[in-house]
Amino acid sequence: MPIIDFNQYCYFPSLLAGDVERLAFEELTNQARELTLPMFELARYRTEGDFAHSIEILNNLPDGTQYLLDIDKRAAPPPYIAQNPNDPVADAQRVAQQTQTQQAFNAQLGQLLRPTNGFENWRNLVAQFPDAVPVLQFTNPTMQHMNIIRQAALLSQGGASIAMRIRSRMSEVSCQIAAQILALLPSSSQLLLIFDAGQGRRDLVGRGEWIAASMDNILSQLEIEQQAGLVAVAMSNSYNAPGHSGMREAVNHDWTVWNEAVEAFAFRFGDYGGSPRQNNLSAFVPRSYRATVVHSLDQGWLIHRHENADDPNGWVLGAQAIRQHDAFDPIDSWGDGVIAQVADHGLGEYDASRVWHAVRVNGHLERQARYAQEMCF
Template identity: 35%
Template sequence: MQIDFSQYSYLPCLQCSEAEQIAYAKLSEEDKNAILPIFELSQVKYEAALEESVTAIAALVSSRPFVIDLSKDRAPPPFVAVNNPDQGKIAKLQKAQDAYNKSLTSLLNASDGFAEWRTLVGKFPNAVPVVQFTDPETQGKNILRQAVQLAKSGYDHLAIRITQETNEQIFPIVGQILAILDSAAQLLVIIDCGQGRLQTSERAEFAKKAIARIIEEIEPSQAQHLSAVCLSDSYTTPGNAKLKLYESYSWQLWLEAREKFPFLFGDYGANHRLKKANTFMPGEWKAQVVYPLDEAWIVYRHPDAQDANGWIEGSKEIKGDPSYDGACNCWGSELIDKAAVGDIIGATFARFWHAAKINMHIHRRIGYSFEVMSGSDGP
């Protein structure tokens, strides 16, 4: 499949949670065609096998091009209540989590050029595989073999993901991967600056230094053909304020990173990824409604727990806020429109409202990223 990475202005990075699946599935055909999503295989829900995420992604993307990656987060252990723990349920859940982690370990086994990962990737001929590794200092030969074998298997385009924690030994390896490809245009470099609302300039500096190190490893004539996406997200778990405007810092980070290289824009779809110490802990939930703006989010958090009426009240509050512009025209905004007049039929679970936020965010980012990159100076 021939792919021109540079034609995409926005690359959302999504995992396999139910909310993220719903959000993507509810995008219009036009929106789906406008993005190159990065899908990370991850646990769909507790007790789910890794194969379920493979099936889910296959159903979502159909024949569209996408980047396939693997979340390296292990499934957490079961939650154990202090009083009267259900040992049978705990044992069942632990077995499921152990099975998931075993599958993850197999896919990250470096033997024979990450053979298990390459076998899984073979199920997706329309994918751009992310070259896997955990320790580039010791896995160099197998990382390179992985790239060579993927290219021989018909994958004309590859991707590689670099985070702030990645060992610097990855940079000469990226140069070697580029040497086996006919053109640098066949490799997408994903510079993942992580999530958070602090140290924006420091994370942008990481992106600039990382891409500069890669360019040092290739011929100057090839550098102009290289595509890279700067990935970050500043959405956060809302505080206790009933209605609040949260500014997005992702564009600021992207603009700073872009001073030295024409990065494409990417984020986590306004999905705040939390590291879980254990599986779901029973507790109170509070209804939230989020409306994305170009560079911010209007966030409503209902004060009362376990109150589905919060989605109705939240939708009314957001539509009445001075910052609300009604510019989103997609499934998520339709959910808010209906709730604002008291209709939440079919949307009485938190996952639908989480999905609505991601769906609207992606829809809005598509238009805004194109607008920004078509301009001369950015936002």
């Protein structure tokens, strides 16, 4: 396990370990990479029955890439049931096959989250990624209290770095466990605390206050000497999947949450990489798309969503509309470069939805890394 100085980073985005996120991350500038410590989450790929695709993504990251490693804990849903399939026999076969892979995936997810022997299955998997800082796993901190402590003790051997992601559900006991782990570690700098206020654009002040109160709770249980070197992240996600047509300016409320929390502690900034994250995975796979182009700003986004479905020219029109907008503020990034290229010369090689998702994520990561440097350092 690596030993990392968390103090050198100001931006901690949570990213699913998928094709879009890999492309967006690989296209980051050196400046953004130096400021960013991503948290990659092992995630389900389409209707597959395991984490093999995510694991392959991580194995193919650029050599020496350091990152946090977590699990997307959303279970695979039952297969989508078509109301009136064109071919009932073929559709029944699809449902049977997808039911099998759904059950296989959920079984593997359950195995990784088994608390036995300090989450031994998770620790064994993490050991395969020498550049990854493991995020401590738990689903019920009250019931798994001692398993979490053992997990932290074993993963932090030799001074290795670890991270703990605390959510609002059962946060009181999670904070108690975090304080106990910090009391056991030779140095508090070994443990990165991530307070994740989740997805949403409501109760922003309340979410920031929860982060601040949770940090105060932990600090109140530690001696002054144990607080030295402690790094913590205030994380939330206010980017929603667009449902409009035409141009829209959206405010990035994650900075509102951060501003509320930072009054209590010098938090670093974290979000979900400019990507919506639903509470549950869906079995429904849309067969059409609406071409959407997104340009990230310091505290917001310009979003153009074409009114027609399945029209690739919408990406050209969107790129042109964003480039002509008064708020357009390009920086040196692959994402902004693609927008300019397509606005001037047409779609070319960028004729795919996944590319434009990567354009959005890359532009967001670049912008937030630089803005977080101004705000957090």
